[in-house]
Amino acid sequence: MPSTMGSTSRDDLSRAGGARAETASGTTDGTTAGSTNGGTTAGTAPPGDVPVRLLDEKGVRHPDPGLDRWLTDVDAGTDDARGALLALYEDMVVARRIDAEATALQRQGELALWPPLQGQEAAQVGSAAALRDDDFVFSSYREHAVARRRGVASVDLLRVWRGVTASGWDPYAVGMATPQVIIGAQALHGVGYALGIQADVERGVVAPGEGGTAAVVAYVGDGAMSQGDVNEAFVFAATWQVPLVLFCQNNQWAISEPVALQSAVPLVRRAWGFGVPGVRVDGNDVLAVLAVTREALHRARTGGGPTFVEAVTYRMGPHTTADDPTRYRDASELDVWAERDPIARLAAYLRAGGLLTGDDEVRVRAAADAVAAELRAGVVAIEDPPPLSVFDHVYAEPHPTVAAERAEHAAYLAGFADTGTTTTGTTTTDTTTSGEGADR
Incomplete structure (x- = not known):
C-alpha cells in the first residue's frame, strides 16, 4: 500500500532566506532579460517560483540557514572542505573540456552526433555530487557530467555516439542506466526502480543503511515535461511515495521551442499539482544545486517520498551538433547567460576566499586537456564490433x-x-x- 504523504511543507522547500536569482532586468524567474517565463515578474512571483541561490552571479556567497546545513562539508573551512570545493570545480571544467572535444570529434567525422552540455555543468555536477554509491540514476542523452561523476570512463560516454554499441557501459557497475533517447521515458524507469527499492525494504530483502534507503534520481529536460511519460511518472511517484528525485534541467529550449511556449507557469508548479513537493533552484549555482539535491535525497531515503527539482539553467550550445540555434534564438540571450556562467561563478567564489590559486587553475586545465587527449585517442581507436x-x-x-x-x-x-x-x-x-x- 502507498505510504502517507510526507510532512514537508511548501515553505520548507521555497525558502524566504538567501539571495534569489534576479536577472539583469530585475525579474526573479531566472530567465533571460525581459522574459516573463509564464507571467511571473519582480515582486509578484509566488515564493516557490523564485530560484533558490547561494552564489550570486559575481560569486558572492549568501547564507541560507535552511540550505547551509546540507553544506557543512564544503563550508567547514578545512583542507577537506577546500578539496571538496576544488573537486566540484575540476569536475565542471573537465566536463566542459570533454564536451568541446566531443563536439570537435563529431565535426571531424569521428562521431555521428553529439548533444552538448555547455552551460549546464553546475546542475549536473552539483546534483551528482549529492548521490551515494547505492543510489541509481536514469538520465537523458545529455547528462555526460553526471555519468562521469558516477564513474563512467570518458571514452565510454562516446561509444553510442560513434555507433559501435547500443549503450556504452554496465549500468550496475556505476549505478546509472545508459542514456535514454526517448524523451521523458527515463522518468517512468526511475519510478519503477524506486518502487523496487521500496518493495525490497518492505519485504526485508534490503535493510536501510545509515541515512536511510537507496534513492533514485531521474533527469529530464524542460521539453520532457510536456511528455505523457513524465506526467504518468508524477502520478505513480506521488501515489506510492517512492524514493525518487525527479530532476529537471530547465535549459530554456526544447530544441527550438522556448519554455514559455510550453508552460504558462514555472515548471515547478506542476509538481505541486500532482502532490509532489517541488523546489526551484538556480541551476548555475553548484552549491545551491548540491544543497537542494541533498535535501531532496534525504527526504526520499527517509520515507518522505518524491521531490521535484527544477534547475533553471541555459543550453549555451545547440540542441545537438545537427542543430543550428541561430535560426530560432537571439544572440543577445547568449550574452545574458554568459554573465551567469556556472564555472566562472564558482571560480570567482573560490578565488575570493583564497581557495583557488593560479597553480590550481593551471593544474585543472592541464588535467582537462589530458582527459580530452585520452578521449580523442580512445575514440579513434575504437574498433567496429562484430x-x-x-x-x-x-x-x-x-x-x-x-x-x-x-x-x-x-x-x-x-x-x-x-x-x-x-x-x-x-x-x-x-x-x-x-x-x-x-x-x-
Whole structure:
C-alpha cells in the first residue's frame, strides 16, 4: 500500500532566506532579460517560483540557514572542505573540456552526433555530487557530467555516439542506466526502480543503511515535461511515495521551442499539482544545486517520498551538433547567460576566499586537456564490433526470436563472403559466435 504523504511543507522547500536569482532586468524567474517565463515578474512571483541561490552571479556567497546545513562539508573551512570545493570545480571544467572535444570529434567525422552540455555543468555536477554509491540514476542523452561523476570512463560516454554499441557501459557497475533517447521515458524507469527499492525494504530483502534507503534520481529536460511519460511518472511517484528525485534541467529550449511556449507557469508548479513537493533552484549555482539535491535525497531515503527539482539553467550550445540555434534564438540571450556562467561563478567564489590559486587553475586545465587527449585517442581507436553483436543483450536471457534473427542475419552476411576466404567482420567465426564479449 502507498505510504502517507510526507510532512514537508511548501515553505520548507521555497525558502524566504538567501539571495534569489534576479536577472539583469530585475525579474526573479531566472530567465533571460525581459522574459516573463509564464507571467511571473519582480515582486509578484509566488515564493516557490523564485530560484533558490547561494552564489550570486559575481560569486558572492549568501547564507541560507535552511540550505547551509546540507553544506557543512564544503563550508567547514578545512583542507577537506577546500578539496571538496576544488573537486566540484575540476569536475565542471573537465566536463566542459570533454564536451568541446566531443563536439570537435563529431565535426571531424569521428562521431555521428553529439548533444552538448555547455552551460549546464553546475546542475549536473552539483546534483551528482549529492548521490551515494547505492543510489541509481536514469538520465537523458545529455547528462555526460553526471555519468562521469558516477564513474563512467570518458571514452565510454562516446561509444553510442560513434555507433559501435547500443549503450556504452554496465549500468550496475556505476549505478546509472545508459542514456535514454526517448524523451521523458527515463522518468517512468526511475519510478519503477524506486518502487523496487521500496518493495525490497518492505519485504526485508534490503535493510536501510545509515541515512536511510537507496534513492533514485531521474533527469529530464524542460521539453520532457510536456511528455505523457513524465506526467504518468508524477502520478505513480506521488501515489506510492517512492524514493525518487525527479530532476529537471530547465535549459530554456526544447530544441527550438522556448519554455514559455510550453508552460504558462514555472515548471515547478506542476509538481505541486500532482502532490509532489517541488523546489526551484538556480541551476548555475553548484552549491545551491548540491544543497537542494541533498535535501531532496534525504527526504526520499527517509520515507518522505518524491521531490521535484527544477534547475533553471541555459543550453549555451545547440540542441545537438545537427542543430543550428541561430535560426530560432537571439544572440543577445547568449550574452545574458554568459554573465551567469556556472564555472566562472564558482571560480570567482573560490578565488575570493583564497581557495583557488593560479597553480590550481593551471593544474585543472592541464588535467582537462589530458582527459580530452585520452578521449580523442580512445575514440579513434575504437574498433567496429562484430556485426552479430547487435543481437547481444537484447534480453537478459536467451530468446528464440532473437536467436532466429541472429541466424537469419548471419546467413545474409555469409552471402557477401567469397568461398574459402574471409572478410573482416563477416568471418564464419563472427557469424556463429554469440558475441557476448563484444562491446556493449
